[in-house]
Structures are given as structure tokens and as C-alpha cells.
Amino acid sequence: MAASAHHPQTPSERLIALCIEWTWPLWLVGGLYIVGPVLGWTLAAMVALAVYLDGLPGNAGKPAAIPFAIKVWMGGMAAMLVILWVGHANFDLGAGKTIKSTIGWAKGWALIALFPLAGAVLKVRPEVIYREVCKLGLYTLIALPVFLVAPFIGLPELLWISPLKVLGGAGPDYFAAQLYTIEPGAGTPRWQFFAPWSPAAGMIGVICVLLAAREPHIGWKSAGIAGGLALAIFSQSRLALVALVVIAPFVWGIARMDRWWIWLIAAPIVLALGIFGPMLVDLADTAINEFSSARADSSRVRAALGRIAVDRWQTEAYWFGHGVVENGPHLVEYMPIGSHHSWYGLLFVKGLLGVFALAIPLIVTLGALIARAMHDKDAQTGLAMVLVLSLYSFGENLEILAYLYWPALVIIGAAFANSAIADAAKTAEHA
Structure with missing residues (x-):
């Protein structure tokens, strides 16, 4: 039984495994930005079907109940949509922009609730994701030499921008097959791999390392951790290095809080x-x-973007925000106001209510998983994933990258489902 623990056994597990394993080919054709949302809504449809079939007489395949924390995520992300509509109405942005922003919500904020929901209700086993992440690590190590030598042998920075861009509606970064970039000012190469920019690759690298560490097979574990470390290190992301140093020891300590030593x-x-x-x-x-x-220039731009976001939030759109992202002035190189920071971005686009819509689910989930982590290893992994999201909320816009880090969201949902099953087993044993 243990030998097949990592093999996908259900339709949802097979879909998830396939999408992780095909990350590199999907990146090459520009399909990652499309596949993430499609997978999220497909899994949501499977959840709805499972719940419907459970209500039919004689049905044996009972889905797991929706954990409270997942319901909070669903409520928070649904609130994001309502806040978005109100913000558009307040600034008379018109039906066209409202429809476009609603589609953007479906490809971003909605996924942050849908993937944990799928992980919880469809009973996705974390072991399947651990093994697939390790396979992804191996493929990354195989591809790594090409990326590392590319800037030194004259290969172009950009291979191509996929024509699939017409289906996505986002910027070209999400559909670009980019071998490397040259750091402004320093003139040194920097790598983003299958992410739209380097810090995002660092975030994925941290997630891969933490998930691969749970793989029991030493060979696959080594490949997964090495591949994740390559993503984190060669992305040259400062936040990734902080996350690697801080998160694992913190989870280790939380898991042992009930021990006297x-x-x-x-x-x-x-x-x-x-x-x-x-x-x-x-x-x-x-x-x-x-x-x-x-990176003084990067830090300066980030700080200026934050100051502009807070000032305009306070003076122009306190409760519901501006409804849409706006580009900043020349001072911030015309970057979107509030970018590189989920909280500043929320204040500007969705106001104080938008901040609450993200903060409340994060706090509830952190509290629930900390309480469970002392007795459940899956909860420890889920806690590590929530800590990654919390840390990166101060360096990235979480909704923009949900299509990429979705395996972490599935693990969070699975952690709640497995903890509930363990609790039920203990209750039955004592009875």
C-alpha cells in the first residue's frame, strides 16, 4: 500500500499530478497562465458535482465536509468580488472594465479559495503532490545548465512570447519563454525560469523545497530539494533566502510546543x-x-509605490478602493501602484475592506493550523505553505501568482481534510 501512496488514484489527483509534471512544457508554449485558472475552476466543478452526488440516494462516495477555515477563504474571496464591483461603481468605470476585472478576479483571487476547497473536499492526498514536486525538481535540474550558460554563450534573453497571450489578457511576462534577464545597473544575469519574474521564481523555489522535504523516498527528495534550491538561489531573490532560513525552523518549533524540553x-x-x-x-x-x-533601486521603487498607494487610498478611496490598477509616475518607472506588495495593492484597488477580506482568512488559517501542527504532520506542511503566503504578501501580489503556486493552496486544503479524518479516527477509537 505504501509503495503506491504517491500514485494518483482519483480524477482530481490525476489532473493535479499532470499539471505539475508538465510545468516545463506548459511554460515553453506559454500555457501556465491559462492552465492554472482552468484547473482551479475544473476542480471547483468537481467539488460541486461531488456535493450534488452526495445528496442522491444510494451514493457511496461521500466527499469530505468543508472545513471552517476553507469557508472563511470562500467568504473572503467572494467579498473581494463584491468590493470590486462597488469600487467600479464608485468611480463609474463602466461595464467593459467591470467585466474585465471580474474575469481577472476569476483568474486570481478566486483561485486562492478554490484550490484549498478542492484539496479539502476532494480528499487530495499530499503524497501525490510531494512526488510530483520532486519530479518537477528533477526536470528543473536537467534544464538548469541551459539557463546558466545561456547568457555566456550568446543565447537570446527572450526565446519568444506565446500567441496564447490573446487568450489571457495579462501582460507579456506571463506568456514569455525567458532564458534570463540582465540586472539593471549591475549588468549580471538573473534567472526567472518558468515564473513571470525572478522573485516569483524564488517563491516557487521555497514552496518546492518545503514540499519535497516531505517526500519519503530519499532519491526523489534529494532531486526535489535540489531543484527547489536552484530556483530560489539563481532567482537571486532576497525574500526567498529569508523564507528558506525562517519558515522551516519556525514550523519545527511550533510542532513541538507541547514538549517540555x-x-x-x-x-x-x-x-x-x-x-x-x-x-x-x-x-x-x-x-x-x-x-x-x-538592490537599492528596487527597494527605492517598492517603497515609493507603497507610499503612493497609501496616500491615494487614504485621500481618494478609503473603504472600497479604486477598483482597478493604475500605473504610477516616472518616479516609480511607471509600475502599477501597489505592485510588489499585496497589502498596498489591496488598499489602492479594494480599500480597507479588501485588506480585511485577505487578512481574516490568513489569520484564521494560521491559528487553526498552528493548533493542529503539534499533532499532525500534514498540518505542519499546510502551516509552512500559509507562512510562505504570509511572508510573500509583503513582497508580491498574491492574486497575480495564484496560477503558479496553486499546489501550495491544495496542500492547505488537504491539511484540513486529513486533520479532520485523524480527529474522527481518534474519536472513534476512544469511543
């Missing part, structure tokens, strides 16, 4: 923090300054 270790650490606190604050300030100066 953890508190024994923590006590002198807390005491030391109290004594050396001022010194540590100074060191942290220095580290932050060095972190920002590593």
Missing part, C-alpha cells in the same frame, strides 16, 4: 533576548539596511 530551551533564549535586546535591534537595523541596499 522546548520550553526548557526557550526560557534562556527569552532571557537572553531581554538582556541583549537593544544590541539585537541595532543588528537588525543594520541587516535591514544591507538587505535593502543589495
